[in-house]
Amino acid sequence: MKLNAIIVEDEQTSRDILKNYLSKYCPNVNVLGEAENIEQALVLIRNNDLDLVFLDVEMPYGNAFDLLEKVGDINFETVFVTAYNHYAMEALNAHASYYLMKPISIDELIKAVDYVTEIKSKEDALQDQVLVPKTNSVSGxxxxxxxxxxxxxxxxxxxxxxxxxxxxxxxxxxxxxxxxxxxxxxxxxxxxxxxxxxxxxxxxxxxxxxxxxxxxxxxxxxxxxxxxxxxxxxxxxxxxxxxx
The missing domain is CATH 2.40.50.1020 (LytTr DNA-binding domain)
Structure with a gap:
């Protein structure tokens, strides 16, 4: 399944490394654009139908949580990318699908993409369907x-x-x-x-x-x-x- 994604990261080198890793190891990810701050990210999010956003926490003129608050209701998955592990709880509370530490581990990046791919595939399969559980109600x-x-x-x-x-x-x-x-x-x-x-x-x-x-x-x-x-x-x- 193809995933349309953007990279939100203020450092050019970090964007290039992530984009290179995705191209080599996660070919189902189609990077539609890059942003170095939350204002540029907002434009990309509002003008594209996205499945996934790779999001650095610390950026100029606001952080990742400011961006998500401005976006409001979203239908894409978020993978946080940061050098600071003390943001993990905030990331979970912001409904991040995955949390990657810098320097990025290729294995962890693949796991993150696989996890998002699985979620999006299941969501697409269930879209507009009446949900029917695989299990039947039991009289326990x-x-x-x-x-x-x-x-x-x-x-x-x-x-x-x-x-x-x-x-x-x-x-x-x-x-x-x-x-x-x-x-x-x-x-x-x-x-x-x-x-x-x-x-x-x-x-x-x-x-x-x-x-x-x-x-x-x-x-x-x-x-x-x-x-x-x-x-x-x-x-x-x-x-x-x-x-x-």
Whole structure:
């Protein structure tokens, strides 16, 4: 699959190295243009249909996060390229698909491109389709602790779970909500029957309740009750693999 890309990097040498690596080792990447600051990048983003943006963090007159904020809703994947590893958490919060450290490792660059290629292929395959999970809803049960004992609920009745520090909010298709003194990781492990997907650090969803996938800054899903939940870039490929 061909990926239309741009390189946003203020140093000419770094742009040339990345472009050369892409040409040699990632031939499916078509570099449409280069930008040395966020204003030039905005022009390229608005005038091209992009799949991928290689984005340096530190640039003159603003950084990568300023650029993404100005762009708003986007439908391309972002690979951050930087010499500073302390931006990793911010990059994840900005829904970066991959984080490359300078000097760029060819192996890591290939992994980043392969990951984005996989995501875009799955998105294109699912575009304009009604989402049908590969797994069928099962009538399993789970117990949730309460002060006076525990409650048994059907896993099929769970729409999604949301992290709340060391608690988890469980949203049911009856419009009821349960607050449980267990972490989201606990429920991710407990609900491992193939019908639940961790889509974000804060969300675990019942894939049988997902009716629509929306491209965007990090992507999002719409559930059967109309609730829209954000998908983190690192979880996007895993989520899309649940669907035909």
């Amino acid at each position: 049960k789970i117990t949730i602790p309460q002060q006076d004992g525990f409650e048994v609920i059907n896993t099929a009745d769970i729409l999604y779970c949301k992290a709340d520090d060391n608690y988890t909010e469980i949203y049911l298709n009856s419009n009821k909500k349960k607050l449980v003194s267990k972490t989201l990781k606990y429920f991710e492990d407990a609900l491992n029957d193939g019908n639940f997907a961790r889509i974000h650090k804060s969300y675990l969803v019942n894939v049988n309740e997902v009716v629509k996938y929306l491209k965007g800054k990090g992507g999002s899903v719409v559930l059967s009750n109309g609730k829209q939940l954000m998908v983190s870039a690192s979880k996007k490929s895993d989520l899309l693999s649940f669907f035909k």
